[in-house]
Amino acid sequence: MAAATSVGFDWGDLLALLPWTLAAVVVVLGVTLLVALRQGRHTVVDVAWGLGFVAIALTAFLVGDGDAGRSWLVLLMTAAWGLRLGVHIARRSRGKGEDPRYEAMLAKAPGSRTVFAVRRIYLTQGVVMWFVSLPVQVAMVQSDPLGWLAWLGVAVWAVGLFFEAVGDWQLERFKADPGNKGKVLDTGLWHYTRHPNYFGDACVWWGLWLVAASTWPGVLFVLSPAFMTWNLAKGTGAALLEKDIGDRRPEYADYVRRTSGFVPLPPKRA
Known part of the structure; x- marks a missing residue:
């Protein structure tokens, strides 16, 4: 770099x-x-x-x-x-x-x-x-001293913290409503990704890596955020959670079909 x-x-x-x-x-x-x-x-x-x-x-x-x-x-x-x-x-x-x-x-x-x-x-x-x-x-x-790449890292971190905090808050409010029992949250950030909190978590660590990578030898430690992202998306994070939810809620399959699994994207049309 x-x-x-x-x-x-x-x-x-x-x-x-x-x-x-x-x-x-x-x-x-x-x-x-x-x-x-x-x-x-x-x-x-x-x-x-x-x-x-x-x-x-x-x-x-x-x-x-x-x-x-x-x-x-x-x-x-x-x-x-x-x-x-x-x-x-x-x-x-x-x-x-x-x-x-x-x-x-x-x-x-x-x-x-x-x-x-x-x-x-x-x-x-x-x-x-x-x-x-x-x-x-x-x-x-x-x-x-801090350079422009470090401040880019702060921006990525801020986006991640926003997705993680707001995603958790929206899910907490959804579960607190008895009328939503058995339903799938597909509004707010959850409309664009099935795991806004996990996506945000990954962004937080890529942002911290960018702060370190702006000067030598921080760039060498890229495997740390890479492993964290893999673990969130494919390891003990989203993949394990979705298996459990899918077994309990058959309608979750439709949500999976039309909603991005990790990176926020516009949902697919029916």
Whole structure:
């Protein structure tokens, strides 16, 4: 990428930072596991997902020694996204039992359910969290000032946060109306994509990557947002959710036929 220049970057600074952010992940998920065992449900790990990224960004901000403007910007971008997501999921799961996904997974545990949960849920989530956050960590040790590509990243991030927050809000209002029970939400942002929240989530991470990619060597960490996007669209995100909804709501097939699965597009005509 031609726009990726560098005033100075020390790989040693990044290598020194990585153990600290890894420790932050371990602490967040360790505390989450204790809370989960106390409550008797591992669904609390979903609340810790966004908060874990905030902990990584804050740790990198405190330990890193990069450009102050870039560091503050990335910290605020990550915190705004992660805190909103954490609060939203906490409100959504309040008073509910175990997530059916985790219940089905834990039912297959060959031995201790706790050990199985640590290996299959917490360890997996921790590795993904740390890997996806690499652009955030790199940005915290870059000494270059902000350039135009970084501000393009802010714009992409803002679009993503809008889609994610508004999409979640529209779905929450839809479910709160008893008259919509059994129906499919196909208005608002959901008229143009079946997963505006997942699309927004992907945009958030591409935006953060652009902030890091505006200077060397941030561009090298493109696999982090790429993996996040794949996971949202084809992995444990949209694909898994749609399988569950399709099994419960036959009319969802028509919605799938006429509505884009990820990127917002005008719906197909009947």
